Amino acid sequence: MSQVASKLADLIVGGDVHSVYQPIVRLSDRRPVGYEALARGPSGSSLESPAALFALAGEEGLTTELDWECRRAALQGALDAGLRSDEAIFVNLEPATLGTEPPPQIRPLLEDAVERLNVFVEFTERDLSDRPTELLQQVNRLRSLGIGVALDDVGADPRSLALMPFLAPEVIKLDLSLIQGRLSRDTAEIVHAVNAEVERGGALLVAEGIETESHIRRALALGAEYGQGWLFGRPGPLPSERGDGAGPALPRREPFASEATPFEIVAGQRPLRRGAKWLLLELSRSIEAQTANQGGAAVILSTFQSAEYFTPQTAARYSSLAGDAALVGALGVGLTAEPAPGVRGVSLEEAEPLRGEWDVTVIAPHFAAAFVARDLGDGGADMERRFDFALSYDRDLVVEAARAMMKRVAAAS
Secondary structure (H helix, E strand, C coil): CCHHHHHHHHHHHCCCCEEEEEEEEECCCCEEEEEEEEEECCCCCCCCCHHHHHHHHHHHCCHHHHHHHHHHHHHHHHHHCCCCCCCEEEEECCHHHCCCCCCCCCHHHHHHHHHHCEEEEEEEHHHHHHCHHHHHHHHHHHHHCCCEEEEEEECCCCHHHHHHHHHCCCEEEECHHHHHCCCCHHHHHHHHHHHHHHHHHCCEEEECCCCCHHHHHHHHHCCCCEEECCCCCCCECCCCCCCCCCCCCCCCCCCCCCCCCHHHHHHCCCCCEEEEHHHHHHHHHHHHHHHHCCCCCCEEEEEEEEHHHCCHHHHHHHHHHHCCCCEEEEEEECCCCCCCCCCEEEECCCCCHHHHEEEEEEEECCEEEEEEEEECCCCCCHHHCEEEEEEECCHHHHHHHHHHHHHHHHHHC
């Protein structure tokens, strides 16, 4: 271990990483509903800022160790200050460390904190856009532990808007550029999409970077009912007096636990039809084509039964879609991890229920469609094979069907 790495390791083991806390308030009465924990190194040192800490940890291969120590400091500080269960604590996590086991000495603290505190983890919009399936795989585990999810810095990357329904965050934080900067048509579209997600899913919308009264007016105009920024308090110790304990409750979601297939989900609520493959091809391609009209804020997930039906023509079509979409996934027996450039592939087992389905789902901020079909097992010419199928444009139903495939894409990543 280098001298620099040894110094950083000593800092981590010695408990020299600590947390400061910034309030998140309800804008109507400026009452705190929670606090974001922000990591700091030794005060007055070159490693006081979290950016410097994590930059050095990345260079020395100690990111996981540092991230766990930041979590420990955040939760220990909240417990020591007597934070109540009606006051949320927001903790930032490095996605690369999700799924790693905590150090043995931290486990009792984590169990105590989850039991006594109202814990939310924060991921950035960039985390969701860059590592969507890996992140989504871990979110269910966090929710099963009773931990909520917040999506931070929303407003720069349209890809995150398409992935948001899969994450279903309880809290969405608008990036400070939307509060402090000049709004363009592109950023206005992002605001519209975020508000649509809030309206559909019931997430709380928090505006970051509030420093003036005019920033509050901008936040309210953009639909935020909660805010965070220097106007309400700079990062520091948790206040010793924090109100009477009657703050508003923050929402929580259950883990996504359905084992149903896309066909079972949609056909259970929509009428079944029957048709030959040549007809269904046109229906499925029509839905696929909608992806091209959604720009970067779209997700398309499809099943193909087996690799033989993911033809060269299909591969070219899906690779073209992947050039713009946030995520394109293909599932089928014998498919490789990347059956076409930019396409995430999942190889299904012969016995899996999905093996007998032909499904296409498209999710975008203002569009959702699902085509689901089940092979009837006819022999004869391929184009004359018959399927039972159903269609839906109901967003909640389409998202539920897409999640059934996203779960398999995430597990294969």
